[in-house]
Amino acid sequence: MIGFIKKDLAMIKSNFKLIGILIVVYAVMGLFDKMDISFILPFMSVMIMISSFSYDEYNKWDAYSISLPNGRKNSVKSKYITTILMILLVSIITVIISFLISYINTKTINYEQILVTMFGTVFGTLLVLTFMYPIIYKFGVEKARIGIFLLVFGIVIIGSLLVNYINLSNILKSLVFLEDYLIIILIILTIIMVYVSYKISKKIFSKKEF
Amino acid sequence: MENILEVKNLCKKYNDFELRNITFNLPKGMIMGFIGENGAGKTTTIKAILDIIKSYSGEIKIFGLDNRKEDKIIKEDIGVVLDDMFFPEILTPVDINNTMKGIYKNWDTKMFFDYLKEFSLLQNKQIKTFSKGMRKKLEIATALSHHPKLLILDEPTSGLDPVARAEIIEIFQSVLEKEECSILLSSHITTDLEHIADYITFINNGEIVLSKPTNELLDKYGIVKCTEKEFLDINRKDYIKYIKTKYEYEVLIENKQVFKAKYNIAVIDKITLDDLMVLMIKGAE
Structure with missing residues (x-):
């Protein structure tokens, strides 16, 4: 399995420079109190x-890869592990830089806001992975790009219909008691989502013929 | 003799092509040439052996184990070269080494770099800068560097110039001298196989036409060249196929000695694998 991860990392290593540049841009923009682009960094790791x-x-x-020992299983597993590692690593770097920027600009560190932003970003990024990877395994990258576009389009349409026909504020009010547990719920939900997505991808790849 | 690879009644159906009852055995320590024209079913058979295609019927055993159930154990001891190039072009041979070190238990880094040196491949160059011959050599070096007991090579010499082909065939010969290894080597360039293959398995249109020791094939089989009158005198049972050329009949026979004793026809040529393929595929019955 380690071998598959090493291969994926070797393939994307030329993009590390791009992430490095983005981190620097983010830091500079933060220092001059311009736009906050921290959400782009973890997202970039998934795109890469x-x-x-x-x-x-x-x-x-x-x-x-199938002709290698345990190839069908490990090539899928390694894609998930490498992506998650990339997202976590980039997120940690972003958080550290955010702390520094916050301290330099205001002499205090706004822990809560930075961490909440980062949790939201990691959740959103993993959501993309969760939907995208099984689609890629099923239909290939090119078709998956169209697939993800249709998926986002569909979610937006359904979402706007729901907002029109359902009184969303009432639902949100009734969920207010969950607020204290939001982070934990989000983490558990994310783990379940990613695990289910991995299982589906593995199943698809285990039946694939080339 | 112990069989390293056993394929029994392998069937696989596509819309426009079908593998029918593919059956053959590869004995331990032998090289089997797997021949047939393009599209005959060589790659499909190899993909079934390697579990790259799944929905087939029949039984495939490697090292005596079921190829689908014992997949992980089996693949530790198989070295593979597929007909298409398969390494991501942006990787370097060093990346390939790091990858394989984490995949094969028996990966031999020293052996891999020794092969790279022997093949004059630069370690830190991206694969996309390599010529076709160099890429094949890298794939072969990778297939060899975990001391496999079985090599499965799909058209490793196809598309290469004669010098590169000769080099690659030489590599296989020297590997056999050093390692205890069996080889299934598919090719439509049959001259490559005549000197190194111990067995020849010939597939045509999704069916195995013959699977025999090369010596037996080249010594016993023959081509009778005769006139129409002579041809008409030959009993149907005594030949396999024939082709009518402009001036004569070329008749494929299974046993030169037996034929000579029975018929008084002077010209019986030795057969090459190329002749065999052409007569088997194009010949009439």
């Missing part, structure tokens, strides 16, 4: 990992 699927597809790696 998605490009690794393109490389695999283009170079016909998938068929070969």
Whole structure:
């Protein structure tokens, strides 16, 4: 399994520079109190990992990976683990920089706001992974791009219909008692989502023929 | 003799193509040439052996174990080269080494870098800068560097120039001298196989036409060249197929000695694998 992770990291290493540049841009913009672009960084790591699927597809790696020991299982597992590691690493770096910026600008650290922003971003990013990866495994990267567009479009349409027909504020008010547990609920929900997504992707890849 | 690979009644149906009852055995320590024209079913058979295609019927055993149930154990001891290039082009041979070190228990880093040196492949160059021959050599080096007991090579010499082909065939020969290894080597370039293959398995249109020791095939089989009158005198049971050329009949026979004793036809040529393929595929019955 480690081998598959190393291969994925080796494939995306040329993009590390891009992440580095984005981190610097983020830090500079933060210092001058411009726009907060911290959410872009973890999101970028998923997009970069998605490009690794393109490389695999283009170079016909998938068929070969099956001829390696435990290849069907480990190639899927490694994609999830590498992506999650990337997201966590970039998020930690972003949080540290955010703390520094907050301290330099205001002489205090706004822990709560920074952490909540980062939790939200990590949750959103993992949501993309959760939906995107099974679609990629099923239909390939190119079709998955169209798929994700349709998915987001569908969610927006359904969402706006729901807002029109359902009194959302009443529902939110009734959920207010959950507020204290929000972070924990979000973490549990994320873990479940990612796990289910992994299981689905593994199942799809275990039946795939090349 | 112990069989390293056993394929029994392998069937797989596509819309436009079908593998029918593929059956053959590869004995331990032998090289089997798996021949047939493009599209005959060589790659499909190899993909079934490696579990790259799944929905087939029949039984495949490698090292005596079921290829689907004991997948993980089996693949530790198989080295593979597929017909398409398969390494991501942006990786370098060093990346391949790091990857394989984390995949194969028996990965031998020293052996891998020794092969790279022997093949004059630069360690830190991206694969996309390599020529086709260099890429194949890298794939072969990778397939060899975990001391596999079985090598499965799908068209490893296809698309290469004669010098690169000869080099690659030489590599396989030297590997066999050093390691206790069996090889299934598919190719439509049959001249590559005549000198190194111990067995020839010939697949045509999704069916196995023959699977025999190479010596037996090249020594016993022959091509009778005769006139129409002579051909008409030959009993149907005594030949396999024939082709009518502009001037003569070329008749494929299974046993030169037996044929000579029975018929008084002077010209019986030795057969090459190319002749065999052409007569088997194009010949009439």
